[in-house]
Amino acid sequence: MTAAESATGAGRDLDVVVLGATGLTGRLVARHLHERSRATGARWAVAGRDPDRLAAVLDELGAPDVPSLVVDLRDGPALERVARRTRVVLDLAGPYSTTADAVVAACVRGGASYVDLSGEIPAVARTVRTWHGPARRAGVRVVQVSGYEALPADLAVLLACRRAEEADAVGGPASAQAADGPGAEGPFGDGPGAAGPVVAVAVTSTARPPRRRLGLSDAVSGGTLQSLVEVLADEDARVAGDPAALVPDARAARRVRRRSPLALRPRVMHGRVLGPVVPAAFIDPPVLHRTAALLAAERGVPHSPAALAEGVDMGAVRGPAGALSLLAAAASSGLQAGVLALTRLPGPVRRRLAAALGRTLPGSGSGPRGDVLEGWTWSVRAEALTRSGARGTALLEGTGHPGYRATARMVAEVGLLLARTVEDPPRTGHLTPALAVGLVGLPELAHAGLVLRA
Numbered sequence: 001m002t003a004a005e006s007a008t009g010a011g012r013d014l015d016v017v018v019l020g021a022t023g024l025t026g027r028l029v030a031r032h033l034h035e036r037s038r039a040t041g042a043r044w045a046v047a048g049r050d051p052d053r054l055a056a057v058l059d060e061l062g063a064p065d066v067p068s069l070v071v072d073l074r075d076g077p078a079l080e081r082v083a084r085r086t087r088v089v090l091d092l093a094g095p096y097s098t099t100a101d102a103v104v105a106a107c108v109r110g111g112a113s114y115v116d117l118s119g120e121i122p123a124v125a126r127t128v129r130t131w132h133g134p135a136r137r138a139g140v141r142v143v144q145v146s147g148y149e150a151l152p153a154d155l156a157v158l159l160a161c162r163r164a165e166e167a168d169a170v171g172g173p174a175s176a177q178a179a180d181g182p183g184a185e186g187p188f189g190d191g192p193g194a195a196g197p198v199v200a201v202a203v204t205s206t207a208r209p210p211r212r213r214l215g216l217s218d219a220v221s222g223g224t225l226q227s228l229v230e231v232l233a234d235e236d237a238r239v240a241g242d243p244a245a246l247v248p249d250a251r252a253a254r255r256v257r258r259r260s261p262l263a264l265r266p267r268v269m270h271g272r273v274l275g276p277v278v279p280a281a282f283i284d285p286p287v288l289h290r291t292a293a294l295l296a297a298e299r300g301v302p303h304s305p306a307a308l309a310e311g312v313d314m315g316a317v318r319g320p321a322g323a324l325s326l327l328a329a330a331a332s333s334g335l336q337a338g339v340l341a342l343t344r345l346p347g348p349v350r351r352r353l354a355a356a357l358g359r360t361l362p363g364s365g366s367g368p369r370g371d372v373l374e375g376w377t378w379s380v381r382a383e384a385l386t387r388s389g390a391r392g393t394a395l396l397e398g399t400g401h402p403g404y405r406a407t408a409r410m411v412a413e414v415g416l417l418l419a420r421t422v423e424d425p426p427r428t429g430h431l432t433p434a435l436a437v438g439l440v441g442l443p444e445l446a447h448a449g450l451v452l453r454a
């Protein structure tokens with residue numbers, strides 16, 4: 001398969017394959033592709049190991065004509081046959097730490113783009129090391145961490161940085177945010193001529209659930225909990241807390257760690273209490289720093305990392321609820337710091353603990369369903385500051401359960417975008433979600449309920 005054949009998708013009878021379509025998130029992705037199929041005309045298929053369960057998914061959707069591909073993640077040649085038929089494989093068959101490598105390999109060999117929802121950073125770091133070069137040579141895009149973690153924050157930061165750089169270029173410290181929107185993009189989604197470097201980035205998110213009592217299974221799925229277990233069992237578990245985990249250049253990675261260490265503590269900004277991003281504050285930062293590193297490489301300049309501060313708005317610091325907000329932020333910080341501390345335990349202890357947790361925690365198929373998936377509103381706001389004091393901001397708003405309904409729609413739209421953008425695919429290799437979508441692709445995410453508000 002030549003790079004040109006990968007880029008044009010020549011000779012393929014499918015645009016998007018949903019691998020793991022029988023899982024909780026996979027079924028939601030399949031639903032979204034089905035609902036969008038008339039508008040997009042996309043040729044899509046479900047794939048998984050159990051033909052009866054695949055048939056049940058299509059039955060439930062009322063989509064009997066959608067092709068169903070039977071394939072097991074442990075069967076490399078069969079995975080490659082799937083990859084050769086399609087432009088994009090959406091891999092929803094997590095946990096990914098021990099399974100994604102075979103699917104990425106099949107995609108690189110078969111010339112299909114690969115997209116997943118992994119938040120398992122140690123394994124993502126290995127994928128970067130192993131597959132970035134081969135994927136570039138094959139003209140293939142490998143895009144991981146492409147759900148609520150870390151796509152909205154990654155895109156919001158990309159846009160805020162571009163606006164800050166433009167403001168810096170035209171007017172220095174006092175200049176206003178650039179007026180033009182993402183529609184004014186060049187083909188790379190970030191325009192040439194970036195000015196002074198961005199030195200600080202703040203990301204604040206909010207999430208409003210529907211008015212009803214939510215249990216653990218309404219918040220996270222068994223698949224996500226098992227992914228956390230996989231991180232704990234991983235031979236490189238320590239990498240989980242490294243903000244530079246996905247920055248391969250060792251000197252640049254040291255600068256990231258120095259300038260932007262991971263800080264798990266409550267903060268107060270503009271009168272609001274900020275707690276750590278949930279379920280894990282250590283997933284987004286490596287992705288955001290990789291975006292900056294890849295952009296610097298494209299521009300041929302050294303990567304000068306920004307100090308990144310990310311947090312979830314937990315309420316006003318003043319008033320009777322202020323103390324409670326601070327307490328909740330402190331509890332969430334303590335819990336996450338505790339989880340990270342576990343990744344530093346000796347290997348045999350970690351693996352025994354992971355095995356015990358794997359047996360105890362909910363497993364495959366459990367998680368939020370029905371009306372708990374709707375009625376959510378959420379937002380991600382990024383603010384970037386250049387050395388000379390110019391600012392840029394970007395505000396994205398989303399609807400639907402962020403981790404599942406919205407994530408499923410987002411990853412499906414990323415798949416549709418990658419299947420379509422074949423004329424001018426300048427970026428290949430292991431990309432971040434923001435660089436795969438580009439600011440040109442951002443408006444398309446409105447179909448996923450993710451809208452640029454400001």
Ligand SMILES: NC(=O)c1ccc[n+]([C@@H]2O[C@H](COP(=O)([O-])OP(=O)(O)OC[C@H]3O[C@@H](n4cnc5c(N)ncnc54)[C@H](OP(=O)(O)O)[C@@H]3O)[C@@H](O)[C@H]2O)c1
Pocket residue numbers: 019020021022023024025026048049050053071072073074092093094095096117118119145146147148149150221222223224225227363364365366367403404407
């Ligand atoms: N980053 C984010 O924002 C985000 C959000 C949501 C989910 N996620 C991640 O997405 C992943 C999936 O979560 P989930 O809750 O949807 O999981 P799930 O319900 O357990 O689904 C897992 C899927 O993988 C399939 N699978 C497992 N082993 C297989 C094999 N050997 N061959 C073929 N298929 C196989 C399962 O097939 P069977 O039905 O045959 O068992 C099922 O379809 C998790 O890793 C989670 O962490 C990330």
